[in-house]
Amino acid sequence: MVATAGISSSGDADRSSRRQAALRYLAGGARDVFWIVDTATQQLLHIGAGFERIWGRGAGDLRAAQEIWRDAILPEDRATRDRALLPLIQGRSATYDCIYRIVRPDGGVRWIRDRGWPVLDDAGRVIEAVGVAEDVTERQLQLQRAQLLAHLTDTLRVLNDPGEVLVATSEALGRFYGVARAGFAQMLPDGQHVYVAHDWSDRLPSIEGLHDLAADSAFAAAVSSGRPVLVDDVATSPFATVGPQSRGSEVRSAASVPLMRxxxxxxxxxxxxxxxxxxxxxxxxxxxxxxxxxWAVAERARAAQALRVSEGRYRALVLASSSIIWLADASGRLSGGQAEWADFTGMSPAGLEGFGWLSAVHPEDRVALPGLWQNCLLTKMDFVVEYRVRRRDGAWRWFRSRGVPVLGADGRVTEWVGMLSDIHERREAEARAEAAAQQLVVAIDNGLILPWWVDLVAREVRWHPARNDEFGLPADLAALPLEVWLKTVHRDDLVRVRGLLQDALSEHRERFDIAFRLFVPDRPVRDVICYGAITRNEKGRVVGIAGILQNRSDAGRARAVADPGQSPDGGG
Structure with missing residues (x-):
């Protein structure tokens, strides 16, 4: 009969029928292991057929099965199982429920859920314990996996630093497996060195830094091929290192798992x-x-960190360069605060939005802008244009505006991003250069100056022949060997001119400014002044002089130079 406290029976003659009743009570098929233990002798009386399938070895006789059963339990779980089973056998507990691990002969580890109940006689004494051992490995691993991943997800959700992500993961793995140290080692391209940037340690010191795996080619080959290296006891391991700093240290067991890319x-x-x-x-x-x-979270965090750094540098660069950033929506209307625009022009952010910014553009430049902008919106071409913008104090300054479209995954423009760069000094310099060029053209056309070049490598003097007559030179002459040209220098000025040329060749001066007289037979003597500069090749060596000759005869100023420190007699 079945009692509420367990399975009850009377008389030794009924022992067989009691076992059958117990087996029927625990019926569940051959996948599980049914067992019966005599509580008086604590000897195994019955073991089910599932024992060989789960434990991976034949039961033989019952005594051997009992030894195999207990010896297969992992040492760290054995005491826990014994403490849970003893109250049932001693009749001090009505139930027994324990989860432990066993090791099969092939090295595989299985999780077992073992449950039992007492069998009582008519007097209520426990005479046997019956139970069922169930293989719950898959269920247990799935549960542990879910718990670990859930914990990791919650932990990593609030982390933005890639280093913190890896340390937190190392700690989660380390505590989950009960080890003393865990971390990530980056494999260098040579396959013989790893670098530990971040690790977590409990009872062992940190090993952050560079490590050499060359001493253990077998370990390096294993992880390089993508094979995990699991070492139960370093003292008996065939590997020499089993990972960074694990041989010859306090490490007694190790697991190394490669991530392949x-x-x-x-x-x-x-x-x-x-x-x-x-x-x-x-x-x-x-x-x-x-x-x-x-690693995927760390990579995203690393990319986000790099983006933040890049954006910070970009903002600093914008501030350092006095540039103005602007944003426009897909339709071309300015959107957002436009803080730099507002600060420069003195306009309110609301006044700048849409196309209100055009009111800050110079009226002469404003006319063409809407058409140019509309064309860029239609063609998705970069918007590049120069125009003047009114500063908050009323002054006009030249800016170069460049905007580019930001495209979505479907190729459509999502927004426009642009920058206004202050080019006022450049435009003014260009205007001055243009004015100077116009003056130069007028001076050449009126015969006041003559461009000339001294090639110190070819030792030749060349000039523009258009105004030869103004300088007393033959009309068709445009070049002379240097020594021949020097013969046209007045003999009283020749020493100074030669000295200045020698200084140029010796790289003792950068300027060639001197007044002297030109003497051509059968022509009047011309008082001229030369303004020149030394020219150099790509290696920095002096190769010539470029400058102009100015006819000063008509002005009556015989030896004037531009440099106040230069004597009219030359020589410097």
Missing amino acids: DGRAAVVVFLHGDQPRMWLRDCGNLIEEVAERA
């Missing part, structure tokens, strides 16, 4: 224990899954 090991996740342990054969899969997730 483009066919090579990019990262090695390592777990170091300070005691020997038995790693589950498939724990590498869970470590790899956790590490892959964390």
Whole structure:
């Protein structure tokens, strides 16, 4: 009969029928292991057929099965199982429910859920314990995986720094597996060195830094091929290193799991224990899954960090260059605060939005802008134009505006981003240069100046022949060897001119400014002044002089130079 406290029976003659009743009570098929223990002798009376399938070895006789059963339990779980079972056998508990791990002969580790109940006689004494051992490995691993990943997700959700992401993941793995140190080691391209940038440590010191794996080619080859290296006891390991700084240190067990990228090991996740342990054969899969997730989060955090740094540099550059950033929506209307625009022009942000910014553009430049802008909106071409903008104090300054479209995944413009760069000094310099060029043209046309070049390499003097007559030179003459040209210099000025040329060749001066007289037979003597500058090649060597000759005869000023420190007699 079945009692509320367990399974009850009377008489030794009924022992067989009681067992059958118990087995029927625990019926569940051959996938589980049914067992009966005599509480008086604590000997196994029955073991089910599922024992060989789960434990991976034949039961033989009952005594051997009982020894195999207990010896297969992991040492760290054995005491827990014994403490849970003893009250049932001693009749002090009506139930027994315990989860522990066993090791199969092939090294595989299985999770077992073992439950039992007492069998009572008519007097209420416990005479036997009956139970069922169930293989719950898949269920247990899924539960642990879910718990670890849920914890990791909650932890990483609030982290933005890639280093913090890797340290937090290392700690989660380390505490989950009960090890003393865990971390990520980046594999260098040579496959013989790893760099540990971040790790978590509990009972072992940190090993951040560079590590050499060249001493253990077998370990390096294993992780390079993508194979996890699980070492239960470093003292008996065939590997010389089993990871960074694990041989010859306090490390007693280790797990190293590579993460592959483009066919090579990019990262090695390592777990170091300070005691020997038995790693589950498939724990590498869970470590790899956790590490892959964390590495992906770290990569995103690293990219976001790089973007923040880049944006910070860009903002600093904009401030340093006095540029103005502007944003426009897909229709071309300015949007957002436009703080730099408002600060420069003195207009309100609301007044700048839409096309209100055009009121700050010079009226002469404003006319063409709407058409140019509309064309860029239609063609998605960059908007590049120069115009004047009224500063808040009323002054006009030239700016170069450049805007580019930002495209979405579908190729459509989502917004426009642009920059106004202050080019006022450049435009003024260009205007001055243009005015000077016009004056030069007038001076050449009126015969007041003559452009000339002294080629110190070819030792030749060349000039523009258009106004030769003004300088007493033959009309068709445009070049002379240097020594021949020097013969046209008045003999009283020749020493000074030669000295200045020698200084130029010796790189003792950068300017060639001197007044002297030109003497051509059968022509009047011309008082001229030369303004010139030394020219150099790409190696920095002096190769010539470029300048102008100015006829000063008509002005009556015989030896005037532009440099106040230069004597009219030359020589410097």
